[in-house]
Amino acid sequence: MDRLLRNIRHAFRALRRSPGFALVAVLTLALGLGATTAIFTVLDAVVLRPLPYPHANRLVKIASSVSGATAPGDWGVSTGGYFYYRKNNHTLSDIGAYEGMSANVLGTDGTQRVPAVGVTASVLHVLGLHTEIGRLITSEDDRPGAPLVVMLSHAYWTNHFAGDPHVVGEMITIDAQPMTIAGVLAPGENLPEAGFEPDVWLPFRWDPTAAAVNDHEYSAVGRLKEGATVASAEADLERLTQRFPEDLPSAYSSGFMRNYHFAAHVQRLRDAELGNTGQVLWVLLGSVGVVLLIACANVANLFLVRGESRRRDAAVRTALGASRTDIARHYVAESVLVAVIAGAAAIVLAYWGTRLLLAISPSNLPRLSEIHLGWSSVAFTVVVAVLAGVVFGLIPSFRGSTDLSALRDTSRGMTHSRRQISARGTLVVAQIALAVVLLAGAGLLVRTFQNLRHVQPGFDPQGVLTVAVSLPYARYQNNDDVSRFFHTLETRVAALPGVQSVGATQAVPLANAAPCALVFAEDKPLPKGEAAPCLPRPIVAPGYFETMGIPVRGSVPQWTDVEHHTAGVVVSQALAERIWPGEDAIGKGINGGGAPPYYRVVGVAGNVHAAGLEKPPTEAVYYPMTSIAGRGDLWSHNTMVLVVRTGMAQPAQLTGAIRRTVTDLDRNVPIANVQTMDRVMGISMAGLSFNMLLIGIAALLALTLSVVGLYGVISYVVGQRTGEIAIRMALGAPQQRVLALVLRQGMTLVVIGVTIGVIAALGVTRLIASQLYGVRPTDPTTFAGTVVILAAVALAATLLPAVRATRVDPAAVLKSE
Numbered sequence: 001m002d003r004l005l006r007n008i009r010h011a012f013r014a015l016r017r018s019p020g021f022a023l024v025a026v027l028t029l030a031l032g033l034g035a036t037t038a039i040f041t042v043l044d045a046v047v048l049r050p051l052p053y054p055h056a057n058r059l060v061k062i063a064s065s066v067s068g069a070t071a072p073g074d075w076g077v078s079t080g081g082y083f084y085y086r087k088n089n090h091t092l093s094d095i096g097a098y099e100g101m102s103a104n105v106l107g108t109d110g111t112q113r114v115p116a117v118g119v120t121a122s123v124l125h126v127l128g129l130h131t132e133i134g135r136l137i138t139s140e141d142d143r144p145g146a147p148l149v150v151m152l153s154h155a156y157w158t159n160h161f162a163g164d165p166h167v168v169g170e171m172i173t174i175d176a177q178p179m180t181i182a183g184v185l186a187p188g189e190n191l192p193e194a195g196f197e198p199d200v201w202l203p204f205r206w207d208p209t210a211a212a213v214n215d216h217e218y219s220a221v222g223r224l225k226e227g228a229t230v231a232s233a234e235a236d237l238e239r240l241t242q243r244f245p246e247d248l249p250s251a252y253s254s255g256f257m258r259n260y261h262f263a264a265h266v267q268r269l270r271d272a273e274l275g276n277t278g279q280v281l282w283v284l285l286g287s288v289g290v291v292l293l294i295a296c297a298n299v300a301n302l303f304l305v306r307g308e309s310r311r312r313d314a315a316v317r318t319a320l321g322a323s324r325t326d327i328a329r330h331y332v333a334e335s336v337l338v339a340v341i342a343g344a345a346a347i348v349l350a351y352w353g354t355r356l357l358l359a360i361s362p363s364n365l366p367r368l369s370e371i372h373l374g375w376s377s378v379a380f381t382v383v384v385a386v387l388a389g390v391v392f393g394l395i396p397s398f399r400g401s402t403d404l405s406a407l408r409d410t411s412r413g414m415t416h417s418r419r420q421i422s423a424r425g426t427l428v429v430a431q432i433a434l435a436v437v438l439l440a441g442a443g444l445l446v447r448t449f450q451n452l453r454h455v456q457p458g459f460d461p462q463g464v465l466t467v468a469v470s471l472p473y474a475r476y477q478n479n480d481d482v483s484r485f486f487h488t489l490e491t492r493v494a495a496l497p498g499v500q501s502v503g504a505t506q507a508v509p510l511a512n513a514a515p516c517a518l519v520f521a522e523d524k525p526l527p528k529g530e531a532a533p534c535l536p537r538p539i540v541a542p543g544y545f546e547t548m549g550i551p552v553r554g555s556v557p558q559w560t561d562v563e564h565h566t567a568g569v570v571v572s573q574a575l576a577e578r579i580w581p582g583e584d585a586i587g588k589g590i591n592g593g594g595a596p597p598y599y600r601v602v603g604v605a606g607n608v609h610a611a612g613l614e615k616p617p618t619e620a621v622y623y624p625m626t627s628i629a630g631r632g633d634l635w636s637h638n639t640m641v642l643v644v645r646t647g648m649a650q651p652a653q654l655t656g657a658i659r660r661t662v663t664d665l666d667r668n669v670p671i672a673n674v675q676t677m678d679r680v681m682g683i684s685m686a687g688l689s690f691n692m693l694l695i696g697i698a699a700l701l702a703l704t705l706s707v708v709g710l711y712g713v714i715s716y717v718v719g720q721r722t723g724e725i726a727i728r729m730a731l732g733a734p735q736q737r738v739l740a741l742v743l744r745q746g747m748t749l750v751v752i753g754v755t756i757g758v759i760a761a762l763g764v765t766r767l768i769a770s771q772l773y774g775v776r777p778t779d780p781t782t783f784a785g786t787v788v789i790l791a792a793v794a795l796a797a798t799l800l801p802a803v804r805a806t807r808v809d810p811a812a813v814l815k816s817e
Contacts (some may be wrong), residue, residue, distance in 0.1 A: 008333055016188045022338060025299050029342035029388065031701065032295030034349025035288040037373075037381045038692070041354050042361075044380075047372040051192060051270050052370070054128035055223075059192075060075075060230055061272035062095065062220040062237065065265040066550040074265055077220040080212025080248045081241075085220075086122070088240050091233040092222040096123025098164030100196050100216050102639065104472050104670055106173035108161065113470055113672030114156070117176075117191060117198035119207070126223050127191070132157075132513070134168035134183025135206045141182065142203040148179040156199035157184040174200060176472040177670055192221065192273045194366035212251035213234050221269055230266055237264035265483070273366050276770065280691060283767050287441065287698040290434045296703045297427040298389055301709055303335060303392045304424055332393030339389030343381050350377065360693065362686040429753040431706040432794070435699070436757025436786060437764050442699035443782040444765055444772055445692040451774035452685060458608030459509060460549030460618065461677035463500075465651035466508050467658055468673040470639040475668065482638055483625040485665065486541050487559050489642065492661050494543075498648050503544030504640040505677075507536070508677075509610040512686040514538035515635070519621060522581050522589025522598045522735065532594065535575065536610065536620040539637045545570070545605060548644045554586045554603035558622045568602035568622030575619035576604050590621060597630040599623070612684060614773040641673075651676050669809075691771060703793060706753075714746045718801045725805055735806040742805050746798030754787055761786075 016022075050056045062085070063074035077097060079087070086095045103116035121142040132154055141149045150172060152161075161167045171178045179202075190197055224233060240262045242251035256262065351373050358371060468490070476482050490502045507514035514536035526532060542559050545552045555748055557567035569590060576585035589598030607617030624639070629814070645652060655674050682689075718725070725738055754793065763779040775782065 006508050008337065010333070014334055017084060020167050021302060023127055025302050025338050025343060026078035026335075026342045026343065028295050028298050028383070028705065029339060030345035032288075032292035032705075033346030033381055033385060034353055035698065035701065036285070036292045036384070037346055037350035037377055038357060039281070039285045039288045040380050041350065041373050041377040042357055042371055043281045044364065044374075044376050046367050047274060047281055049370070049644070051091060051273070053187065053192075055597070058128070059269040059271045060092075060220055060222050060224060060266050061192075063265045063764075064216050064241075064271075065261070065263045065269075066410065067261045067475075074214035075095050076252060078212065078214060078216050079206050079210070079218070080251050081216075081244070082120070082218065082220060083206075083208045084212075085222075085237055085240060085243070089222075089233075089236050090260075091225055091236040092227040093223040093225050094122050094126050095220055096120050096126040097218040097220045098123050098191060099204075100191075100193065100198065101201055102469060102470055102672065103174050103202070104174075104176070104466075104668060105200065106668065110489075111668050111670040113468065114199040114668040115197065116200045116202060117196075117735040118202050118204050120204055123221060128222055129189045130186045131183040132186045133165055134181070136183060136717070137201065137203045144205050144207045146203070146205060148177060148589055149182040150179045151182055151201035152184045153197065153199050153201070154187045154189070155183050155197070162578070162675060174202070176474040179776050180500065186740070188369075192269055193219070194273060194277075195364040195368065197369075198323055204766045212248040214251040214256070219265055222266075222399065230268055234264060237266060240264070248706045256531065277364075277366055279767075280687075280771070284694050284698075287438055287695050290438055291654045291698050291701045291705070292384075293704050294431045294434055297431045298705055298709045298712075299338075300392060300395060301427055302426050303395045317373075319628060325681065331395075332390055335391075335393035336389035339385040339392065340382075343385030347378060350381065357694075361689055362689060363683070364687075370379050392735065405652030413434060419814060425749055428706070428709045428713050428749050429756065431702075431709050432750060432753025433757035433760060434789065435702040435706040436577060436754055437761045438695065438699035438702045438757075439786040439790060440761040440766060440783055441765055442692070442696045443786055444775055444777065444779060445688070447775040447779065447782055448464065448773045449685070449688060449692055450769065452613045452688070455609060455613045457509065457613060457681065458550060458606055458610075459677070461650055461681055463644065463646050463648065464549075464657075464677040465644045465654055466545065466640045466673070466675055466677060466680065467644070467655070467669055467671050468639065469504075469642055469662060469669060471666075471669055473636075473638055476638055479636065482636075482640075483541075483562050484642060485669075486625065486642075487562075489662065489665060490541065490543055492665075493644060493658055496657050496661070498646045498654065500645045500647055501543055501547040502645075503547040503643045504541035505544050505548075505643060506539040506640060507610070508641050508643070508680060508804070509548075510612065512641070514610070514620065517592040517635075519575075519579075519619070520591055520594035524579060536618055537592065537623055537635075539619060539625060539635065539640075540570075540622045541640065544643060545603075547643045549645075550608060551606040552603040554601075562625045565626055565629045567626070567628065568600040569624065570603040570622040571601050571604050571814040572605050572618060572620045572622075573607050574617045575621065576601075577762070578619065597628060599628055613681075642671075643677075691768075703790065707793050707797040708792055710746060710749065710802065714742065714798050715804075718742060718805045738806050739802050742802035743795075743798055748804070750791060750794040750798075754790060756782060758787065 051059065053059060062077055064077060064081070066075055068075065076099075079097075082097045085092075089095070098117050098119040101116050101118060102113050104111050107115050119137065121137050121139045124136045125670070131151070134151075137149060137151055140146060150780060152167075157163060160817075167181055168183060170181050172181055173179070185201070200498075222233070224230070241262065242257075244262075245254045245257060252262070298466075353369065354373050358368070361368065425594065446683065469486075471482055471485060476485065490504065494502045506512075516534040517537035518532040519535050519537075520526075520532050542557055542562065544550075545556050552570060554570075556570055561567035571579075571585055571590065579585070580588060585601050585604050588601045590601060591598045605622065608620075609615060609621065612619040623635075641660070644651070644654060648654070652674065655671075659671050664672055701785050725741075728738060728741075761783065762778055769777045
């Protein structure tokens with residue numbers, strides 16, 4: 001311990017005598033460590049830590065896998081399937097279901113629209129949730145006809161009830177119905193749904209004896225029994241799924257099962273929640289890890305130079321009896337001290353970096369509320385810093401035994417200088433190669449972002465404001481009531497100053513996914529063995545297409561058509577071309593059942609990229625507010641989004657006037673999710689923007705550090721070859737030849753590094769292929785731009801010391817020699 005403390009004190013004094021070296025080394029390493037720690041903090045919270053549920057490794061997500069007549073993917077679980085799975089499976093101890101929704105809550109300050117969730121009582125026990133006060137929803141609450149109860153989230157209880165412990169048992173009005181507050185969830189208790197934090201929890205109160213319906217709207221989770229695996233659970237549920245036509249004939253036919261390739265799909269809940277987020281975060285961690293490696297290479301170069309300048313000191317110590325171990329211990333103590341100081345600075349940088357990441361991260365990032373700089377991040381930083389410090393300290397020992405010739409006054413140590421130059425050159429080549437990889441990845445994401453910005457979404461977002469309006473089912477029990485309300489609302493909002501047009505829709509493009517419905521065309525029988533496609537069927541009110549700026553060939557339903565139940569449908573151009581190729585779709589019949597009466601197509605709307613700018617145009621059927629005569633009310637649409645086009649620079653200025661208009665119509669109806677279409681488009685690209693920004697910053701840091709390293713090496717080479725350059729110039733070598741000599745040495749390192757980097761990037765950029773649009777991972781234009789940018793910056797960094805070399809005074813240098 002005494003020896004350790006003595007080495008630390010000596011290291012501190014040595015660093016204090018070289019403040020420039022210490023400051024540059026600490027800042028360089030802190031920058032790389034801080035960036036890496038910030039991303040590691042996010043990765044640790046989102047990917048590495050288990051889900052915040054008891055025995056989370058036994059939780060699974062249950063879904064219905066479909067393909068064939070519809071795009072491959074997963075549907076939810078139906079009510080009939082939920083009861084059937086729960087009763088007959090052999091591998092799950094229990095199954096629960098839930099569905100996110102919204103609810104109108106009447107408070108002292110009026111009605112508010114809040115996020116809500118419908119649940120089965122079993123899901124609370126499957127996830128192992130607990131209450132702060134009161135109780136959970138029970139199976140008695142979850143039966144048909146049971147008294148209405150509700151659970152509150154801890155945040156809602158704190159914000160709206162001031163944390164009143166006597167709130168349990170009180171009444172609260174939700175969707176115009178009085179309910180009893182059963183309990184308040186404990187802090188942090190939530191569903192495994194990214195970006196969704198419901199304020200109120202309501203029991204479904206499903207009837208297990210009701211006829212099964214093919215309604216796959218519900219998310220389901222299960223808990224594996226001891227000894228069961230995900231594979232065995234999927235095989236178990238698939239066995240039950242194949243019995244659906246026999247045991248649940250009201251919802252499933254053999255043809256449906258065959259045509260849709262309907263099957264059970266089970267996966268770990270953690271994997272289902274993460275999706276591709278884990279892969280993205282690993283790529284980001286790898287990106288900042290590259291920055292850390294480049295920073296370490298720069299610091300290693302600093303220690304190489306420092307070791308070269310201290311050869312005489314090491315020789316003196318050896319002559320006085322110090323062993324190689326003693327000298328190495330001193331160097332390691334010094335480098336570890338530098339690394340620890342850098343680690344402390346990195347923790348501060350990581351703290352602020354993490355807060356910045358949370359501020360700019362997309363809202364659908366899983367487990368966002370759990371991300372914070374904790375002990376695991378601090379430990380990560382300390383371990384990496386200490387390991388780096390040990391490596392840096394051992395660098396001077398790599399050159400072999402101490403050369404006592406350094407004690408001679410005339411000793412220049414040229415052999416060791418060449419070895420040091422070679423080592424530093426190798427580090428610079430590695431830095432440049434890594435920088436090329438990051439620059440290429442950033443360039444591809446920038447190209448993707450530019451491509452998406454140039455995609456025509458199919459609508460005009462300028463000046464459009466969207467406002468969600470939800471009518472309580474207890475007061476608006478059929479679609480005619482809903483239509484009358486929205487007709488009046490649109491009329492009054494259209495009269496507000498600054499409003500140009502008004503419409504409404506069930507699903508806003510790029511924001512809300514429209515429900516899926518089967519599509520049958522009149523006089524277009526399906527080929528044998530083929531099922532009808534399930535396509536988006538947004539319900540729209542008159543004025544929608546005009547307000548959104550979506551061109552329509554033909555006509556659109558008017559309010560008189562809606563009132564008389566004679567309104568037709570509008571189909572997207574993409575769907576019209578698929579169902580009626582080479583024909584005029586207007587006048588054709590279409591519906592969701594395959595039997596008369598059919599809706600008549602009255603218009604063909606321009607293509608809209610509703611599911612994402614990177615996705616193909618959406619094939620959709622736009623249905624009117626009410627059904628045609630003879631079909632009945634097929635779908636309820638109590639929640640609609642009002643779309644308002646204004647001439648204002650800030651459309652959100654209308655929010656207050658729209659809220660007053662809605663309140664005048666019905667004080668129990670709130671508005672929510674007020675946002676402009678420009679913001680909707682920005683949110684749809686938030687994930688790509690986040691990834692592009694972080695990889696872009698990492699690439700910029702990598703480029704900067706690589707160029708600094710290259711400049712340092714060439715400057716060092718020029719310093720070491722000053723005598724040689726002076727002799728060349730004394731013998732008549734022109735300045736241009738000296739300039740070319742230095743530039744050739746620097747650019748040789750650049751060419752080698754760029755070549756290696758391009759080869760590496762051709763493989764590494766494939767990791768982000770799923771995030772690219774309109775550009776290949778091996779895009780030659782991007783790679784050429786990367787090479788040009790790096791070569792230009794590197795040339796500038798090499799040119800500075802090269803010009804300095806041409807200004808050497810041969811007489812002064814030779815005289816000093």
